[in-house]
Amino acid sequence: MRAMQVTAYDEPLSLRELELPVPRPGEVLVRIDTCGLNFGDTLMIKGTYQEKPPLPFTIGMELAGRVVGLGDGVTTLAKDQRIAAYAGFGGLSEYAVLPAEVCVPIPDEMDAVDAAAFLIAYGTSHVALDYKAGLKPGERLLVLGASGGVGLTAVELGKLMGAEVIACARGKEKLEICRKLGADHLIDSDTDDIRAVVKSLGGADVVYDPIGGDQFKAAMRACNPEARLLPLGFASGEVPQIPANILLVKNLTVLGFYWGGYARIKPGVLTDSFRTLIDWYVAGRIKPHVSNVLPLEQANEALDLLRTRKATGKVVVQVSQPE
Known part of the structure; x- marks a missing residue:
């Protein structure tokens, strides 16, 4: 072979x-x-x-x-x-x-x-948003790296779960794809001030971040009290250092998340998620x-x-x- x-x-x-x-x-x-x-x-x-x-x-x-x-x-x-x-x-x-x-x-x-x-793209976003962050209808979800493999699924699933979705990606072409998959608001990471835009929209309740670096720092400062942040990866190449004083003042929660780890520690989380996702696919709700x-x-x-x-x-x- x-x-x-x-x-x-x-x-x-x-x-x-x-x-x-x-x-x-x-x-x-x-x-x-x-x-x-x-x-x-x-x-x-x-x-x-x-x-x-x-x-x-x-x-x-x-x-x-x-x-x-x-x-x-x-x-x-x-x-x-x-x-x-x-x-x-x-x-x-x-x-x-x-x-x-x-x-x-x-x-x-x-x-x-x-x-x-x-499996990975939808599975990562579904377990992160549903099982880990407990995303609720009406909450405001900020997706960084929104045009990537997992980012687009977070936009799509976030909208399906009833959230108001802010998609952050590079360039108009990528942002247009995010809009077609349900994003309510668009941020160009090359030209826009992430913190300022998110705060002008009312702040983030959940942050989904496969990027890290400066984008994570900006997102954290745009969070509402009791927001949850999900660092999933560091495509920027920079692992952000999280200042505990900001977590304390806003009662923020940072949720470490490695989707693949559940295959060993709690495989039922993945199989339950797959069952839901496949049902949504067959029903034409995700693609x-x-x-x-x-x-x-x-x-x-x-x-x-x-x-x-x-x-x-x-x-x-x-x-x-x-x-």
Whole structure:
């Protein structure tokens, strides 16, 4: 089988031929159709992600495909069943062996591109806004990095959950996509004063932040009393230092959030979220926004779209051609 692998940190991926893996008890062999890329994949390539597999390894945190082999003891899945999975890594490969428990059956209504763009982006935003922040109808939600893969889902889900959504992104073109997905107010992070605009709108009750840096600082100072802040990542490259005196004065809550960690500490949170999200998808209430689909051989170019922030929504790699 072919796979795009990290053979040295901070270097382009290499296309390599590997032996087909064999599922062990409790695992399934999956023929991968599509792989959704995430900012965390770029950090894995650098060797700076919170999980660091030994070299060489195959990146690709989320994937969609079809079960083609069953290990002993697997009873929850069947051969030829379509699934999506949060694998952590391994998605940029034509086949992968995965624990059966991380595979989510997907409905016929969901195509392979949508399935690969679904779990992390929607799952992250849904668990963050619903389970962690307890977003309520009528609250004001500020989404930083709103045109990115997770940012757009936060805009879409925030609106679906009844919030007044402020989307912050770079440039009119990206902001227009946010508006189409439900944003009530738009902030251009290149030209607008985030703090001033948010305060003029009445302040933020919940802040969703995959960016960090100066944007987090500005958002925190535009929060209403008892607001909740969700730092999800630091695409700016700067991890903000949070002044406790501001938290104290406004009774703010900062909620540390790593979506993937729930697979280990509380998997039921993820499975409950997936069930809700898939129901919303089938009902036509949500639809992944995929800006680019590239073949496996062009995975390096696909990753560059994330690094340079040229993508809006998700970037998906077509690993295997549909049969």
